[in-house]
Amino acid sequence: MQGMSKIAMGAALLLFTPVLAVQAGGGGAPARVNAQFPAQVIYPKSAQIAGEAGVVEVALLVNSDGQAQTTYRIIKSSGHADLDTAALQSAMNWHYVPAHNAAGDPTWGWVYLKINYHLPAGKPSLPAH
Numbered sequence: 554m555q556g557m558s559k560i561a562m563g564a565a566l567l568l569f570t571p572v573l574a575v576q577a578g579g580g581g582a583p584a585r586v587n588a589q590f591p592a593q594v595i596y597p598k599s600a601q602i603a604g605e606a607g608v609v610e611v612a613l614l615v616n617s618d619g620q621a622q623t624t625y626r627i628i629k630s631s632g633h634a635d636l637d638t639a640a641l642q643s644a645m646n647w648h649y650v651p652a653h654n655a656a657g658d659p660t661w662g663w664v665y666l667k668i669n670y671h672l673p674a675g676k677p678s679l680p681a682h
Contacts, residue, residue, distance in 0.1 A: 580654065580655030581652060581654040581655045582652060583663075584649055584663065584664040585650050586648070586650075587648040587650050589648070590648040594639075594670075595639040595640075600639070605635070605636055606636075606670045607633060607670055608667060608670070609641075609668045610665065610667050610668075611626070611628065611641055613625045613645070613663065613666065614661065615649045615661065615662055617659040618651065619650055620649070621645045623645075625644075643668065644668070
């Protein structure tokens with residue numbers, strides 16, 4: 554699972570993968586999740602009870618100070634609005650290393666994240682009414 558981080562929360566296993574990060578202009582280094590800080594993922598209890606799982610891909614703009622901005626795009630939906638919202642809320646609270654231009658100066662850049670919501674095996678969800 555190279556390049557992937559695991560986070561156990563309650564009965565669910567969550568995985569996030571910094572898929573690809575790019576910034577305009579070429580050269581330099583892309584923005585990325587700062588591995589020195591825990592990247593906690595929100596998995597709504599209601600989604601777990603309902604048996605909701607899936608993958609959310611998010612593109613998030615990071616400023617030159619490494620702060621997540623409110624400019625984002627859901628690249629791929631999990632198919633569940635509450636998981637998509639939780640993935641975005643999680644990513645907005647993470648710490649980032651800003652992109653750097655070819656001269657090595659911090660700059661704004663996009664970070665692309667893939668957050669996998671998985672229910673543990675053998676844990677049945679409640680039937681839908």
